[in-house]
Amino acid sequence: MTLLSVNLNKIAVLRNSRGGDEPDILRAAHTCIDAGCGGITVHPRPDQRHVRPGDVRALATLLRGRVEYNIEGNPFAPPRGEYPGLIALAREVRPTQVTLVPDSDGQITSDHGFDLARDIDLLRPIVAELRDLGCRVSVFVDAGASGFESVAAIGVQRIEIYTGPYAHAFAEGRVQEELERCADTARRAQHAGLAVNAGHDLSQANLGTFKAAIPGLAEVSIGHALIGEALYEGLAATVRNYLQILR
Template identity: 45%
Template structure:
């Protein structure tokens, strides 16, 4: 069964809009775990507009399940935070400063040497690495040459095309996954996966190990309840 990691950034966005500690981001992480999530994801950005570095430090020792930190490693303070906290996994995402949300994967050919260095730093600290990539075969091949253990497939393109033509939408991701499996890379995925498109994606991507879902799941939780939403997403990841 593919694992579900719940991205709790949106809880921090709501908290920060009013100040104080409501909702409690640490409680949101622990509740995700308690309600059946296989892990928790956070994506701290340099301006700390949602998840704060202090949140990351508070969450790691409290969790019993997997902790995944996403972010742009060009920020030295992000690298330092990851090495300090030592999550189970770090996902390297090429966000620009002030970017609203992640919208593209790494050019693993152009940035190969840089990624090789980063992957080595994190691996030497005992932290599994994952590189955020588009479903492009050259980028998958480039990722394999960095020494990373996993890739995370950026799935916005799939989600946008899914409603009109799900077969066409999934095709490049299946090819990317088949190549990743051949090259010995573990496969994660995330961005705009939801209750409508997740089951089909999970059923068709060979070797899918983990999905990281935040925005859609938290939106559904507003109507369905947090625990119920997590369970519904996990049900989409059950094969057969």
């Protein structure tokens, strides 16, 4: 079955808006794990507007030996204040997977993937170091991306398809073209020996259609929609709903 990794960034956003420790990101992780999720995702950023380095470390202790731990981020963003950088955090906590994302401070959320042909030489030493740490390496790509053979050759093991455009097309009732682009991207990546993850704006409404179109989909990382839906149905129930869709 496709693994569900729950992104807890929005729990941290809510906590940070008031200060203090509530809602508790560790309790949220416990709840998601008890409900059956196979992984937890966080995306720390240098401005620390949601998940912070302390959260990354505390979650590593909680998750070890229980579920997969996926840390997303820009490997080229320099340290700032208490943020030591993505690779430094990976050295400390040794997550199951590091997903490399070319985001910047000016982005509200990730909104594009790497240009693999342009960025391959920059990614090469980063990928090598992460593999030496024992981390699985995934790179965030747009539907329609190319260059999968090259990134597989430098040690990348997975891609994560950016599904924001798919979700937008689904909401507007014009999904087929975007869905086919995602499916074609997945097929070409798999042909190059890469496993396929997906994430961004996936929801209970659109996940089933996406999953059906992507045979062998390894993992979905879902945060914004899942946490929003949990406000109405409860966190554990919402996680179980997603797991049922993936089955």
